[in-house]
Amino acid sequence: MNWGIELWDQYDNLAAHxxxxxxxxxxxxxxxxxxxxxxLEYATKLRRLVKxxxxxxxxxxxxxxTPCKAFKQLLQELNDFAGQREVVAENLxxxxxRELHLLAKELREERKQHLNEGAKQMGxxxxxxxxxxxxxxxxxxxARESERALETFQKADADLNxxxxxxxKQKANMKLxxxxxxxxxxxxxxxxxxxxxxxxxxxxxxxxxxxxQLQDLDEKRIKNIKNFMISxxxxxRKVFPIIMKCLDGMEQAANSINEKEDTKLVIDRYKSGFVxxxxxxFETATGGDTTDSANTHHHTHNHLTAAxxxxxxxxxxxxxxxxxxxxxxxxxxxxxxxxxxxxxPPNQKKKKLQAKVMELxxxxxxxxxxxxxxxxxxxxxxxxxALGDPMTVEGQLNECCDKLKKLRAQLNKxxxxxxxxxxxxxxxxxxxxxxxxxxxxxxxxxxxxxxxxSESLSRSASESSVSTGTGTGGAGARAAGGSPESGLGGxxxxxxxxxxxxHDHDPDNDHDNDHESDFDxxxxxxxxxxxxxxxxxxxxxxxxxxxTMKMExxxxxxxxxxxxxxxxxxxxxxxxxxxxxxxxxxIATTLYADANxx
Numbered sequence: 001m002n003w004g005i006e007l008w009d010q011y012d013n014l015a016a017h018x019x020x021x022x023x024x025x026x027x028x029x030x031x032x033x034x035x036x037x038x039x040l041e042y043a044t045k046l047r048r049l050v051k052x053x054x055x056x057x058x059x060x061x062x063x064x065x066t067p068c069k070a071f072k073q074l075l076q077e078l079n080d081f082a083g084q085r086e087v088v089a090e091n092l093x094x095x096x097x098r099e100l101h102l103l104a105k106e107l108r109e110e111r112k113q114h115l116n117e118g119a120k121q122m123g124x125x126x127x128x129x130x131x132x133x134x135x136x137x138x139x140x141x142x143a144r145e146s147e148r149a150l151e152t153f154q155k156a157d158a159d160l161n162x163x164x165x166x167x168x169k170q171k172a173n174m175k176l177x178x179x180x181x182x183x184x185x186x187x188x189x190x191x192x193x194x195x196x197x198x199x200x201x202x203x204x205x206x207x208x209x210x211x212x213q214l215q216d217l218d219e220k221r222i223k224n225i226k227n228f229m230i231s232x233x234x235x236x237r238k239v240f241p242i243i244m245k246c247l248d249g250m251e252q253a254a255n256s257i258n259e260k261e262d263t264k265l266v267i268d269r270y271k272s273g274f275v276x277x278x279x280x281x282f283e284t285a286t287g288g289d290t291t292d293s294a295n296t297h298h299h300t301h302n303h304l305t306a307a308x309x310x311x312x313x314x315x316x317x318x319x320x321x322x323x324x325x326x327x328x329x330x331x332x333x334x335x336x337x338x339x340x341x342x343x344x345p346p347n348q349k350k351k352k353l354q355a356k357v358m359e360l361x362x363x364x365x366x367x368x369x370x371x372x373x374x375x376x377x378x379x380x381x382x383x384x385x386a387l388g389d390p391m392t393v394e395g396q397l398n399e400c401c402d403k404l405k406k407l408r409a410q411l412n413k414x415x416x417x418x419x420x421x422x423x424x425x426x427x428x429x430x431x432x433x434x435x436x437x438x439x440x441x442x443x444x445x446x447x448x449x450x451x452x453x454s455e456s457l458s459r460s461a462s463e464s465s466v467s468t469g470t471g472t473g474g475a476g477a478r479a480a481g482g483s484p485e486s487g488l489g490g491x492x493x494x495x496x497x498x499x500x501x502x503h504d505h506d507p508d509n510d511h512d513n514d515h516e517s518d519f520d521x522x523x524x525x526x527x528x529x530x531x532x533x534x535x536x537x538x539x540x541x542x543x544x545x546x547x548t549m550k551m552e553x554x555x556x557x558x559x560x561x562x563x564x565x566x567x568x569x570x571x572x573x574x575x576x577x578x579x580x581x582x583x584x585x586x587i588a589t590t591l592y593a594d595a596n597x598x
Contacts (some may be wrong), residue, residue, distance in 0.1 A: 003215040004208020011122070011207070015115055018214055021221050022107050028225055029100035032232060037259050039089035046082035050075045065265055066257045074077035080349055081246040084239040091235040096228050103224055110217050118210035120204055128198040135184070135191035142177070142184035206343035267370035273346030277585065340417055350421040357418055360411040369406045374400060530558040534571060549573075549580025557582075559589055 007014060053075060055063050062068055153174040156167045341352040374397050381390040534557050542550040549571065551557065560579065561570035568581040569589065 002208065002212065004211040007211065008203050008207065009119060011211075014214055015118075018111050018218050021218050022104055025100065025104050025107070025221055025225060028228070030099060031102065032096045032228070036089045036092045036097060039085050043082040043085040043089065046078060046085070050079045052080070064269075066136045066259075067262070070253040070257045073256070074250050077246040077249040077253065080249075081243060083257040084243050084246070087239050088236050091238075092232060095231055095235060100224075100228060103221070107217055107221055114210055114213040114217065117213075118207065121206040121210060124206075125198055125202040128195040132188075132191045132195035135188040139181070139188035142181040142238070146174075146177040146181035149174040159465060251276070253455065268347075271347040273347075273348070273350065340414075342495065346421060350418065353414055353418040353421050356414050357411065360407060360414060364404065364407045364411055367400060367407060371397065371400045371404060390591065448466065528560040528570075528572075530560060530592075532559040532570065532589055532593075533557065534569070534587040534589040535560050536582075536587055538586045542580070542583050547581055549578060549582055551582055551586075557587070559591070562589070562591070 003010075003014060029327050053071075055068070055072060063072060149170075153167075153170040156162050156170040341349045341356075344352060370554060374393050377388075378393040378397065381388040381393065448450045448540040495540045536551045536553055536555040536557065540548075540551050548568075551571075556574075557571040559569060559573060560572055563584040567584055569584045570579065570581050572579045573589070
């Protein structure tokens, strides 16, 4: 198929067709360019999305769970996916858009050159056809003049009145015109031959050559559009393996989600280490004391509604500082407490101590390695004084040795605390035997209902005090000396021990007297007005100094603050005006408002 043969007379249409073809090439180039912009915009928005959903610093604790870890991994894979979309855009821009622009420019120049060549050949043919037309007209004019000269001679030769000379003149003119006609005829024939030859060359060689160049140009354009489309597909196909890896990574992240593992993490994170309180026991009603009956009724009522709050919000805030270890999980999980973590529940305390022991062990190992290196260096200096003075290492060795001693002392301290915490978490709940005089019945331990999220914490503390009340020497000594079962720090337990032996707690002699405690701060308040009264159902020995208060079974006390949801009620003795907290479940409370309502 050849345009020069098939379309020999379609010069103008072919010129228009090639122009439209190059315009289409530009149109496809603009399409790819806009697609690059869309790919870049898509990648940019994906990256912004990933950035917006990256875990914040305050959310890092939550990202230990498998769905959060999987989501974080998914964000990383999506970020890589966005990077591949950027690669697609960059490769399309460099391999397609730029090449398309250069090709369109080149095809326009070639087309212009070919069209100029065709126009030149058309001019040559038209010029030859014009020469032929002029030669034909000259021949026709010469033939007419030759015919008129012949007619004039014939008339003169037939006219007898004309002289011989006149006849000869007309004869000579006839021959002259006849010769001119022959010459014009010959010139016309020659020009006809030349024009026909030029026309044959034009339509058989010159113009087909121009058309062939235009055809090659158009086929080149079409072929390159095909190649550009394939190249666009290849650009995207090359990133598919990486995109598939990203998608596989997302799927792997999703498959890494483990509900059982997360359940264990929740337990490890929030487990206090205490045990739940025992069941309530049936109490025989006695008709002789209506007050006791009312107290029993209100004791149950108070237990169910213990979380309604205290007298004022101001007291709640300060009370939270008093018994913060019995408050919400947020306080339980705080890492800003005491150095020995004694303000945390047993299980959380154990975890913190384990982490501290591991940290100190690493520090000890590092210091030991550093000291060994310094000792080797000192030995080298001693054997080869030219390398250095051994005394320059002596100061570093002494400093390293002091630091190592301090670290080992700290490590020993926290190892002992960890052993104590392990015994606390692993210790079985202490149960009391049935006894008279109002002690809890068999199977009922003196646990407190704490409410909120740390219900079992004060139970362990109460069990420690129960063990003290039973008269067993070992248990009593542990409770007085800061047993891990108490749930409070050893300092409070030791202070309580001094108070129980008749020694008033002197804050001036307290080793922490530089820091005012929450207990001292609370008791600096003005006396609170009683909101009700209560009767002790069980005996309570108290578990700390300045916070809890000892009470005997059947003792009547004034209620200063009801249970704020932490399992403790603040009470006062009427005679000594001694104040403190007692377990809510150990008392039967009657509020003045409820008494008036009855």
